[in-house]
Amino acid sequence: MEIVTITEARRRLDGALPSYKAKIEYVTPDQALGRITARDITAAHAYPPYRKSPFDGYAIHSHEGTTYEVVATIGAGIVYEGPVAAGQAVRLMTGCAVPGDCDTVIPQECVDHRGTRIEVTETIKPGSNIIPVGEECKPGAIIIPAGTKLTAGALSVAVGLGNDRLPVYAKPEVLFLTSGRELVMPGEVRHDGQIYNSNAYLFQSLLEQYGAAVTFYHVSDGPDDLADEIAAVRRLAQGKDLIVSTGGVSVGLYDTMPQIYEALGAVQLYNRITMRPGSASYGGVIDDNGHRILILGLSGNPSASFNAFHLLAVPILRRLNGERACEFPRITCRLGDAIHKQNPVDRFVQGLLTYEQGQPVFTPNTTLTSSALLGLAHTNALAYIKKGTPPLPKGTPIEIILLKAVP
Template sequence: MTPVSVEKAKQIWQDTLQNITIGTEYIRPDAASGRILSKNIHAAYAYPPYRKSPFDGYALRYADGTAKYRVLATIGAGETYDNAVAPGEAVRLMTGCALPDDCDTIVMQEQTTRDGDVIVLHGTVRKGDYIIPVGEECDKGTRLFTAGTHLTGGAISAAVGMGNEELSVYKMPRAVLVTSGQELVMPGAKRSKGQIYNSNAYLFTSLLREYGFTQVTHMHVTDKAETLRTETERIGAALKNADILISTGGVSVGLFDTMPQIYEALGARKLYDRITMRPGSAAFGGVIEQDGRTIPVLGLSGNPAAAFNAFHLIALPVLRRLQGETVTDLPVLACTMVGGVNKDNPVDRFVQGMISFSDGRPFFTPNTVATSSSLLGLAHTNGLAIIQKGTPPCRDGETADVLLLKFI
């Protein structure tokens, strides 16, 4: 199969997953942070639902030429004054209070002096001053947010404030993360010469959770021929309660790269098996059709830095699409390079590094070690500089487009 570019791989996934999500559910607003709306939200009533005061002051039944008003009562937020208010009379009220029905003007407290139950107005007062009207922000039935909206604290607040008790959201994708390789051991286990600790297990379970995908099941396979069948069966069983399979390692062309055999045994239909980018070219994309469901399969390199790039460029947009997001790509910021990338670019290159700001200007400093297996630089990586195929090296002081990761 011919290798594909990053953009082509993204287009393949967009076409494959068009109109495919993993279902919806209604949840309470207190559980909705970070979720994606599956239905439009409308205002249950006009907002504000009553005329109100923007500050502490007096609500008047305005009488032309009258400077003195008799104060009938004082009310706080949440209280109302339901009796009649005649011309020349007023009600003291606090910020946000509902105006009595007969009142048509608000005067700031600072514009008055008070003696007993009488206030005297100072300065210019006009009928209708300072009243916040019913529906100043929206009318009843106004569409507040469309399906596909990412629910932030502000969005949830607005939805609740305008009468929505439950929100319809897309279900959260359940991920199976598979790490592969007999050279990997988990922390706490004895590590022999030639083995390393399974940092990828922690890298990608953490990345998934940091991006809001909290339902993650991790399992490890050894790449041994004698365990291939049982390990495939374990993964297949886990997929019955999962929506996406992400693996790291075992997708290249080495003698012990067995993940493609596992994908095939699970019934995956291959979409691509290599991506023209550095680092991260070792990759697999496919889908498993199971019980009427389409399960994406994304095989990433076993090298941490390479897999980190493929995760953000390919896997993350797929996850976002599954949960109903309409905008799935990372944002881009034009940054001044610090140090530069002095390499030729026969394929698209995505350089890991750190975005920082000085005097409000964004700068990008590439990581010192830029191999596909580098690990330490990931601790402070918050951006990927895009160096397109066929372009010259990007020197110190030049401008580069940088993908912003979540951790800036």
């Protein structure tokens, strides 16, 4: 058994993909949310692409007078192409294109109406209140750099600047396996000694959240099924970038996942990690005719596998996705409740990070065992406790790995 630290496990996994380059594809904006840009996205045209009015008002050809004849009224999307002579005005709605003959827009609050005529009641400097062409950017300007995660705001910018196909990294192909005869799917009859396969929903959702295209398969740990399941996993693993499994990697009689991986030709990188929870773990790599498939075998216990997934799988997924930043942010905050555990190895405690009077506070989950489940519903952070640290009283400063936004 080769036992390594979490740092060494990550180093070995990173080293197994030294020259990986994600594939590039072009997708429509409605397929691009959360994807990573593979190339710079540029402006197809200036923005704004025409001179426009910042508010409802009247476009004029400025001169010394204060009274104007309104010759037309237009709304957004309509262009007035007729002449606008001195002493004439065109009424505009917000965002309208300013007629070519006009150089000033008078806000509607600054005029009195007299039939078809208006009188300007305030002094407006000639040339005022027109947003020029290209105020925000010129054609060809880089608006979203390569390596950017496409948020709703970024998609809005890309579309608003004329892009209808976006260059993104292809989603990594992941085979996700759960293991164990004790697991049943929702809707199936659960007998004594069995539990529902919550891991199937936890990790398929997390894999998709971090940008993977997921294929799911359940492996029983029955010895009579091993040959058929090796064949099934071998078929499903073809062309995949990563295999993630939960369960079957400890030292029990029916922990068969390492046997399956060995049958697929995997080279073992490690088979245990000095961390709690999450020590039961397997790392490996398959060389499939020059295409490398990483393997992450995680514990079947929900809390243990949750920790290992975030510490090991997420950085790999981000790298496969083409993301530049692969690490979770870390902050130091105050401990909201005591942690009474001894720490013979590095420990990662699940909990909730909140803010009290503007200061971050980490509250550990009530149950801190490997098999704990309920706390996962609200966990947004892991507290990192170094090996040898004594039990920690409430109020102790502690380092936190922030997994998602603070509520």
